[in-house]
Amino acid sequence: MSEAQTKAGFIALIGEPNAGKSTLLNRMVGAKVSIVTHKVQTTRARIRGVAMEGNSQLIFIDTPGLFKPRRRLDRAMVAAAWGGAADADIVVLLIEAHRGITEGVCRIIETLQERETNVPVALAINKIDKVKSEALLALTQDMNDAYPFVETFMISAERGHGCDTLRAWLAEQLPEGPFLYPEDQIADLPMRMIAAEMTREKLTLRLHQELPYELTVETEGWEERKDGSARIDQIIYVARDGHKGIVLGKGGETVKAVSKAARLELEDFLGRRVHLFLQVKVRPNWLEEAARYSEMGLDFKDGNA
Ligand SMILES: Nc1nc2c(ncn2[C@@H]2O[C@H](COP(=O)(O)OP(=O)(O)OP(=O)(O)O)[C@@H](O)[C@H]2O)c(=O)[nH]1
Numbered sequence: 577m578s579e580a581q582t583k584a585g586f587i588a589l590i591g592e593p594n595a596g597k598s599t600l601l602n603r604m605v606g607a608k609v610s611i612v613t614h615k616v617q618t619t620r621a622r623i624r625g626v627a628m629e630g631n632s633q634l635i636f637i638d639t640p641g642l643f644k645p646r647r648r649l650d651r652a653m654v655a656a657a658w659g660g661a662a663d664a665d666i667v668v669l670l671i672e673a674h675r676g677i678t679e680g681v682c683r684i685i686e687t688l689q690e691r692e693t694n695v696p697v698a699l700a701i702n703k704i705d706k707v708k709s710e711a712l713l714a715l716t717q718d719m720n721d722a723y724p725f726v727e728t729f730m731i732s733a734e735r736g737h738g739c740d741t742l743r744a745w746l747a748e749q750l751p752e753g754p755f756l757y758p759e760d761q762i763a764d765l766p767m768r769m770i771a772a773e774m775t776r777e778k779l780t781l782r783l784h785q786e787l788p789y790e791l792t793v794e795t796e797g798w799e800e801r802k803d804g805s806a807r808i809d810q811i812i813y814v815a816r817d818g819h820k821g822i823v824l825g826k827g828g829e830t831v832k833a834v835s836k837a838a839r840l841e842l843e844d845f846l847g848r849r850v851h852l853f854l855q856v857k858v859r860p861n862w863l864e865e866a867a868r869y870s871e872m873g874l875d876f877k878d879g880n881a
């Protein structure tokens with residue numbers, strides 16, 4: 577008897593900034609592979625997380641939020657998000673239950689309508705923990721009047737409601753084929769980048785509104801030590817002199833706290849000891865430097881106006 581046919585494919589999560597795409601990706605994978613903050617524009621590149629469900633391998637593509645781009649980095653992020661959708665077998669559009677059909681959601685629907693592919697799009701109304709269930713019926717109806725979604729799900733990515741149903745449904749939709757990753761792999765992102773993202777998350781959570789956008793973290797060095805630990809050196813690039821002081825904090829206390837929080841998470845993720853060294857550098861033009869984009873997994877040219 578032959579083995580049951582396996583399925584594998586790509587599922588792109590798209591939506592406005594802060595919709596909960598990364599939270600859902602982590603929930604689907606069962607581990608934190610994509611950073612999450614309460615601030616918009618957290619995810620900058622396409623991040624892949626892999627989940628198994630029965631005979632299916634689901635490869636989730638987390639994407640940067642879709643918004644009206646103004647600057648180079650914005651444009652490169654939005655291009656990466658639509659690129660993620662173009663590469664997928666299924667697209668899941670996440671919207672926030674309590675915000676409903678915003679201007680941003682309307683723009684995304686318009687772009688979906690203009691696309692010349694027939695990749696199916698499912699709707700996931702997220703954060704249902706924030707609204708009364710009556711409101712969801714009307715929202716479902718209005719969204720489906722606006723676009724022919726193949727299916728609508730009501731979920732709370734944070735609490736897990738509806739997520740098993742969504743994952744089981746997605747697993748069924750994928751095309752038949754061999755697994756694309758080893759069964760125990762959960763992410764497809766270089767470890768150096770995951771490590772840099774962890775530090776950026778801790779910084780974003782601690783710093784003021786404006787700063788994080790003009791900040792990027794790169795892993796400069798990674799040394800495996802004989803005792804099984806790893807020494808990781810990272811550079812935090814900021815665009816202005818004044819920002820350096822903010823990142824360092826009084827007597828270096830901010831960067832120290834960030835370093836500790838990031839190190840603990842890295843140790844947890846890697847399952848071994850980590851020595852993390854952070855350095856802050858002022859680089860006025862980093863937002864215009866191609867190398868910074870490739871380190872983030874973005875295409876510099878996509879940012880061309
Ligand atoms: N109440 C509630 N909050 C949620 C839920 N899902 C996500 N959040 C919160 O929403 C915020 C944004 O979540 P993210 O997963 O970072 O959102 P994102 O869509 O990846 O955002 P960008 O990367 O900026 O595009 C975080 O504070 C999450 O904790 C949910 O189901 N319910």
Ligand SMILES: [Mg+2]
Nearest residue numbers: 597598618619
């Ligand atoms: Mg995100």
